[in-house]
Amino acid sequence: MQLTGAQAxxxxxxxxxVEVMFGLPGGAILPVYDPIIDSSIRHILxxxxxxxxxxxEGYAQVTGRPGVAxxxxxxxxxxxxxxxxxxYMDSIPLVVVTGQVATSSIGTDAFQESDITxxxxxxxxxNWLITDVRDIxxxxxxxxxxxxxxRPGPVLIDIPKDVANAAMDWYWPxxxxxxxxxxxxxxxxxxxxxxxxAELLLHATRPLLxxxxxxxxxxxxxxxxxxxxxxxxxxxTTLMARGSFPDSHPLCLxxxxxxxxxxxxxxxxxxxxxxxxxxxFDDRVTGRLDAFAPEAKIIHVDxxxxxxxxxxxxxxxxxxxxxxxxxxxxxxxSDLGLAHxxxxxxxxxxxxxxxxxxxxxxxxxxxxxxxxxxxxxxRSQLSEWQRxxxxxxxxQPGVGALKPQFVLETLREASxxxxxxxxxxxxxxxxxxxxxxxxxxxxxxxxGGLGTMGFAVPAAIGAKVGRPDRMVWAVDGDGCFQxxxxxxxxxxxxxxxxxIAILNNAYLGMVRQWQExxxxxxxxxxxxxxxxxxxxxxxEAMGCVGLRVESAEEVASVIDKANDIDDRPxxxxxxxxxxxxxxxxxxxxDSNDNIVVDPSLHGGGVR
Amino acid sequence: MSVYGxxxxxxxxxxxxxxxAGVLARVAGLFSRRGFNIFSLAVAPSDDERFSRITIVxxxxxxxxxxxxxxxxxxxxxVSITELDPSSARERELLMATVEAAQGSRGxxxxxxxxxxxxIVDVGHDRLTVALEGAPVKLDDFEDLxxxxxxVDLQRTGRVALPKLDRSAHGGQAGDxxxxxxxxxxxAG
Numbered sequence: 001m002q003l004t005g006a007q008a009x010x011x012x013x014x015x016x017x018v019e020v021m022f023g024l025p026g027g028a029i030l031p032v033y034d035p036i037i038d039s040s041i042r043h044i045l046x047x048x049x050x051x052x053x054x055x056x057e058g059y060a061q062v063t064g065r066p067g068v069a070x071x072x073x074x075x076x077x078x079x080x081x082x083x084x085x086x087x088y089m090d091s092i093p094l095v096v097v098t099g100q101v102a103t104s105s106i107g108t109d110a111f112q113e114s115d116i117t118x119x120x121x122x123x124x125x126x127n128w129l130i131t132d133v134r135d136i137x138x139x140x141x142x143x144x145x146x147x148x149x150x151r152p153g154p155v156l157i158d159i160p161k162d163v164a165n166a167a168m169d170w171y172w173p174x175x176x177x178x179x180x181x182x183x184x185x186x187x188x189x190x191x192x193x194x195x196x197x198a199e200l201l202l203h204a205t206r207p208l209l210x211x212x213x214x215x216x217x218x219x220x221x222x223x224x225x226x227x228x229x230x231x232x233x234x235x236x237t238t239l240m241a242r243g244s245f246p247d248s249h250p251l252c253l254x255x256x257x258x259x260x261x262x263x264x265x266x267x268x269x270x271x272x273x274x275x276x277x278x279x280x281f282d283d284r285v286t287g288r289l290d291a292f293a294p295e296a297k298i299i300h301v302d303x304x305x306x307x308x309x310x311x312x313x314x315x316x317x318x319x320x321x322x323x324x325x326x327x328x329x330x331x332x333x334s335d336l337g338l339a340h341x342x343x344x345x346x347x348x349x350x351x352x353x354x355x356x357x358x359x360x361x362x363x364x365x366x367x368x369x370x371x372x373x374x375x376x377x378x379r380s381q382l383s384e385w386q387r388x389x390x391x392x393x394x395x396q397p398g399v400g401a402l403k404p405q406f407v408l409e410t411l412r413e414a415s416x417x418x419x420x421x422x423x424x425x426x427x428x429x430x431x432x433x434x435x436x437x438x439x440x441x442x443x444x445x446x447x448g449g450l451g452t453m454g455f456a457v458p459a460a461i462g463a464k465v466g467r468p469d470r471m472v473w474a475v476d477g478d479g480c481f482q483x484x485x486x487x488x489x490x491x492x493x494x495x496x497x498x499x500i501a502i503l504n505n506a507y508l509g510m511v512r513q514w515q516e517x518x519x520x521x522x523x524x525x526x527x528x529x530x531x532x533x534x535x536x537x538x539x540e541a542m543g544c545v546g547l548r549v550e551s552a553e554e555v556a557s558v559i560d561k562a563n564d565i566d567d568r569p570x571x572x573x574x575x576x577x578x579x580x581x582x583x584x585x586x587x588x589x590d591s592n593d594n595i596v597v598d599p600s601l602h603g604g605g606v607r
Numbered sequence: 608m609s610v611y612g613x614x615x616x617x618x619x620x621x622x623x624x625x626x627x628a629g630v631l632a633r634v635a636g637l638f639s640r641r642g643f644n645i646f647s648l649a650v651a652p653s654d655d656e657r658f659s660r661i662t663i664v665x666x667x668x669x670x671x672x673x674x675x676x677x678x679x680x681x682x683x684x685x686v687s688i689t690e691l692d693p694s695s696a697r698e699r700e701l702l703m704a705t706v707e708a709a710q711g712s713r714g715x716x717x718x719x720x721x722x723x724x725x726x727i728v729d730v731g732h733d734r735l736t737v738a739l740e741g742a743p744v745k746l747d748d749f750e751d752l753x754x755x756x757x758x759v760d761l762q763r764t765g766r767v768a769l770p771k772l773d774r775s776a777h778g779g780q781a782g783d784x785x786x787x788x789x790x791x792x793x794x795a796g
Contacts, residue, residue, distance in 0.1 A: 121636050122636055122640045126683040126684075129629070180683060181625065182624070182625060182682070182683055182685045182687075304681070306678050306681055
């Protein structure tokens with residue numbers, strides 16, 4: 001069967017079971033847009049290419065399947081650079097197809113030419129410039145393979161216009177036809193190291209499971225739950241891992257790091273064993289590195305061998321898929337005498353000290369020498385910290401300014417518990433991570449590593465496309481919203497009923513917070529105005545329902561109203577208190593021991 | 608002054624890569640964006656036309672060698688990486704230099720080139736261009752000696768290296784790699 005390169009490309013995407021892609025056409029990619037008319041793939045026409053990239057990310061994060069975006073050459077391609085960098089930092093599988101000028105024009109500064117493979121070399125897992133039409137099916141298959149295996153990540157395929165127009169004999173490659181002699185992702189961990197790690201888990205008296213985004217990538221939530229319940233070891237979930245372990249579980253301590261809660265941060269500092277599972281000792285988690293968890297031995301499990309010993313030297317470093325390694329740990333624990341028992345199932349909603357004492361140990365085994373009740377003092381300590389240093393805010397009824405935390409708590413209570421929450425970057429993101437209760441995996445979509453403002457709106461749209469059965473709320477800031485709001489036109493025209501909660505404090509709030517705390521309240525270029533733009537009018541102009549909330553009394557009723565709308569997007573402009581700061585906080589570069597909690601808790605800290 | 612030599616900060620990696628467009632840029636880009644320092648780099652096709660071999664001498668003062676190797680190994684077109692310890696490798700490099708060689712010093716330079724088994728590859732009225740192939744340390748010594756006559760231009764290729772052959776009874780190569788970073792990656796020495 002003879003096909004053009006363009007037809008072969010679309011057919012290859014169909015072979016990869018792509019159901020939806022996000023994009024915007026242009027000159028160099030024109031040939032590829034023609035066969036889309038006849039394809040089973042749904043194409044969602046965005047208003048800016050950055051939106052296509054972030055939508056593909058949101059789609060990938062909630063479905064676990066690669067997100068696909070397609071744009072033209074030059075500015076179309078450079079506009080997806082930010083989503084590619086974002087996906088690279090957060091290990092999101094993405095396949096981006098870019099048009100390119102004809103091969104004969106490459107290097108001549110032709111109209112809408114940019115060296116996009118060169119530009120994206122450092123922010124993709126790999127990229128390809130196709131110069132031979134016969135390579136198209138093979139390269140597409142390679143691209144999906146690379147994006148989705150090992151440590152997932154974004155890839156880019158650049159396709160010159162003449163290659164898209166050329167003819168080829170259609171084929172679809174077998175896995176053995178892929179030409180990737182240097183690509184061998186690891187999967188199973190070394191069993192000897194796994195056994196060593198299991199022994200360390202048994203011996204420790206102040207252990208902690210430090211769960212990262214790798215838990216979600218490897219679909220290891222069930223395995224993690226079993227590991228925590230059987231060993232009785234508490235869990236912290238990083239910003240990228242929110243939802244990987246249920247927040248309402250007594251063993252869940254929540255988010256550690258710069259704006260993590262006191263107990264999660266301090267538990268890491270005081271632990272004698274940190275078992276890092278798909279987490280990477282990010283600077284936002286560790287604070288000042290030489291003061292981080294000084295007494296902890298480290299077990300580090302990561303699918304990317306380069307993460308092991310990169311930041312913190314590990315006592316046991318295991319390269320492997322998190323799920324396979326955790327399952328290996330569970331097997332090793334069984335071999336050491338710590339069995340699974342139904343009694344380990346723990347009721348939700350308590351403190352660590354309420355957790356069941358873990359699995360039962362067979363007599364005479366190593367596990368019986370280290371009974372799970374040895375963790376009782378540790379868990380009591382954690383419960384004590386939770387009691388003394390909870391997350392707090394002060395919403396005065398009637399007169400007081402509207403607190404963002406109150407909005408989030410009310411929104412959470414009014415929405416289904418499996419609601420998907422997307423966020424941008426800044427104060428609202430930290431508030432959302434702190435105040436939502438994430439009890440299900442794949443319900444939290446955010447930009448962690450790159451910290452991309454404007455992520456929320458397009459990511460929420462992509463998430464809703466991937467999970468139309470779920471309610472999807474974007475929690476956004478007013479600064480972030482203005483960066484990508486135009487994609488709500490996409491959402492309206494494609495009938496994608498996402499909901500947007502703008503926590504509008506009229507400031508670039510996180511920058512304002514730093515200027516308040518570290519620059520003597522000298523506010524430089526952070527004021528945005530609450531009324532310019534008119535968010536309600538803007539939302540209506542984009543085909544959404546626009547609502548405004550100015551007092552605490554209105555919050556619940558307006559949210560109910562928004563939750564009842566399911567035929568178009570809704571935007572709520574919440575006028576929140578500009579003076580509210582995110583606590584706790586560890587100043588950048590400071591030790592986690594110097595965590596600053598909300599001033600109302602009389603300046604605690606373990607100094 | 609010796610700039611090459613057996614500096615402890617310098618490690619030699621021979622990297623087998625796919626012979627495809629842009630691979631050198633990927634390797635060089637990785638070094639620059641992660642702040643790894645390249646001391647020298649030589650690249651040419653290998654005996655198999657599908658692959659090229661890049662010999663990189665890396666400066667490990669700021670970044671552990673382990674991290675450099677693992678990041679390199681993540682590049683999709685990188686097929687294998689072998690670390691060559693100078694004590695278990697044969698290293699060679701080519702030096703070319705144009706030297707001031709007026710009547711008074713010309714004879715001495717020619718003599719020096721003879722002692723080092725180099726070649727005179729071009730002759731001018733008051734300059735000579737000389738070429739010398741050998742172990743990097745030998746080239747260092749030669750460079751030091753000709754410097755006194757006045758170097759007009761000097762170019763070195765950067766080193767290439769192969770593992771020493773094993774002359775023990777069973778044959779095979781010295782330092783057959785520990786398989787530390789995946790099945791294709793060996794580290795000799």
